[in-house]
Amino acid sequence: MPVFKLGDETYLGGKGAVGPQGRGGVATDFLFSDESTKSFAVVELKTPNTPLTGQIYRGARGSSDDQEVYSVSPELSGAIIQTRNQIAVALDDFDAVLRRTFDNMRRVHASGVLIVGLVEGLSDRQLASFNLFRRGLDDLTVITFDELLGRLDFLFGNSVA
Numbered sequence: 001m002p003v004f005k006l007g008d009e010t011y012l013g014g015k016g017a018v019g020p021q022g023r024g025g026v027a028t029d030f031l032f033s034d035e036s037t038k039s040f041a042v043v044e045l046k047t048p049n050t051p052l053t054g055q056i057y058r059g060a061r062g063s064s065d066d067q068e069v070y071s072v073s074p075e076l077s078g079a080i081i082q083t084r085n086q087i088a089v090a091l092d093d094f095d096a097v098l099r100r101t102f103d104n105m106r107r108v109h110a111s112g113v114l115i116v117g118l119v120e121g122l123s124d125r126q127l128a129s130f131n132l133f134r135r136g137l138d139d140l141t142v143i144t145f146d147e148l149l150g151r152l153d154f155l156f157g158n159s160v161a
Contacts, residue, residue: 013093
């Protein structure tokens with residue numbers, strides 16, 4: 001969908017009143033706006049080395065059935081919670097922070113994008129578990145670096161790689 005980049009690392013809110021400049025605060029790596037709704041999306045970047053899956057949860061490793069399932073890694077679940085927190089803080093402090101800077105922005109359909117890890121190197125069952133997990137997330141897109149590169153290659157005719 002058509003989007004506009006509003007800023008790189010962007011303060012979203014959450015500062016306390018302690019100290020001369022306050023304490024804490026929540027920022028996102030990038031902030032985008034949807035062209036049609038004027039709502040926002042926070043974009044959080046992790047590294048390509050971030051593991052996506054954790055230990056085997058059920059079944060036997062290498063079994064031929066669909067019972068081999070994996071949990072997500074602690075790093076992935078933490079990144080998802082971090083991104084969800086960014087959205088929540090941005091919504092809570094919307095009028096005081098984002099609307100002051102981006103006067104056309106709306107808070108309808110706020111969402112997040114997490115760019116993390118690589119699917120390359122996952123087994124078929126690890127990939128299946130990862131896909132089952134991320135497809136269950138509302139208003140948060142989890143995409144890996146190699147998937148993003150593949151999409152860019154498709155859009156721009158292999159001129160990205």
